[in-house]
Amino acid sequence: MMEFLSQPWPWWVAGPLIGLVVPVLLLFGARKFGISSSLQHLCAAGLGAKKPAYFDYDWRRQGLWNLAFVAGLLVGGALAFGVLGAGAEASVSAATWSDLAALGIERQAGPAPREIFGWDRILTLAGGVSLIVGGLALGFGARWGGGCTSGHAIMGLANRQLPSLVAVLGFFAGGLAVTHLVLPLLLGGSVDG
Amino acid sequence: MADPRPAGGRGFPGPLELVGYAAIGAGFAIVLAKSEAISWFRIQEMFRFQSFHMYGLLGSAVLTAAVSVHLLKRSGARARNGEPIVLEDKERTPGMVRYWAGGTLFGVGWGLLGACPGPLYILLGGGVTVYLVALVAALAGTLLYGLLQSRLPH
Numbered sequence: 001m002m003e004f005l006s007q008p009w010p011w012w013v014a015g016p017l018i019g020l021v022v023p024v025l026l027l028f029g030a031r032k033f034g035i036s037s038s039l040q041h042l043c044a045a046g047l048g049a050k051k052p053a054y055f056d057y058d059w060r061r062q063g064l065w066n067l068a069f070v071a072g073l074l075v076g077g078a079l080a081f082g083v084l085g086a087g088a089e090a091s092v093s094a095a096t097w098s099d100l101a102a103l104g105i106e107r108q109a110g111p112a113p114r115e116i117f118g119w120d121r122i123l124t125l126a127g128g129v130s131l132i133v134g135g136l137a138l139g140f141g142a143r144w145g146g147g148c149t150s151g152h153a154i155m156g157l158a159n160r161q162l163p164s165l166v167a168v169l170g171f172f173a174g175g176l177a178v179t180h181l182v183l184p185l186l187l188g189g190s191v192d193g
Numbered sequence: 194m195a196d197p198r199p200a201g202g203r204g205f206p207g208p209l210e211l212v213g214y215a216a217i218g219a220g221f222a223i224v225l226a227k228s229e230a231i232s233w234f235r236i237q238e239m240f241r242f243q244s245f246h247m248y249g250l251l252g253s254a255v256l257t258a259a260v261s262v263h264l265l266k267r268s269g270a271r272a273r274n275g276e277p278i279v280l281e282d283k284e285r286t287p288g289m290v291r292y293w294a295g296g297t298l299f300g301v302g303w304g305l306l307g308a309c310p311g312p313l314y315i316l317l318g319g320g321v322t323v324y325l326v327a328l329v330a331a332l333a334g335t336l337l338y339g340l341l342q343s344r345l346p347h
Contacts, residue, residue, distance in 0.1 A: 072218020174300020
């Protein structure tokens, strides 16, 4: 059992389990799955009495459940990495390793490449832009668009919402542009494709 | 534009209920971590169309959620605490500007970080502390959106 758990889980096991979070949250407390709203709740909790309208609501009543879910993500992350071997080398395709090698990123274990992500890489172009510009775009974009991968791609598409489909197409447009046009520039290689 | 604040106004969640949400979150985190959805390398592979893995993962998650939502709606089931399960439609704004513009900006962040908000928290919990920089930047981005909201097209 432990051996099975420490292998990477196939998509056809993990995907349905991820989807089940939607009905479990609805049945447990009539809550709609969505993670990026936690960013709004954290801002609302951290700001003083004079807040912009966007953060002026009862974050405890509306957001505490979401922040408890996020606390669970931290605990689950600790368990997955500490006990279940989540830090092992990702089993991505040979083509991906080869593309990344051309960008100067070598095959390695761990969830993110040490050439970009590390405290010692923050002052590099690739490291700084990825973490700081990436984080800003993630937070700003998620709230402007009204949701992230959980709220739009899973909850919204499952509820057949056209706005969510538009948002998901945007997610891919942005991600494709970064992967094929921006990342090669950041890593000092030539633009591919 | 509709009220920008989150919908709600229901009862204040008790401590046991909060533990329940945390447990669901922990389970979700383990599934995401063990299916490598939190891996920058997997996100690269997805945006390079070099494996079915992430598409199978997202597709089967959406399908499972869609069937569940359909059954819940049809059965008129209520939540454990007796509340009705209501899923409002997302507001269709003129030109859907907020969805494609905000969505594309989010995609830029997803591509750069190789992680969306859920994996960001999971990686932090897993001890990849440098993502704290990304979380602080994401909070700054959220704050900036809150300040500019009335001046942005939606």
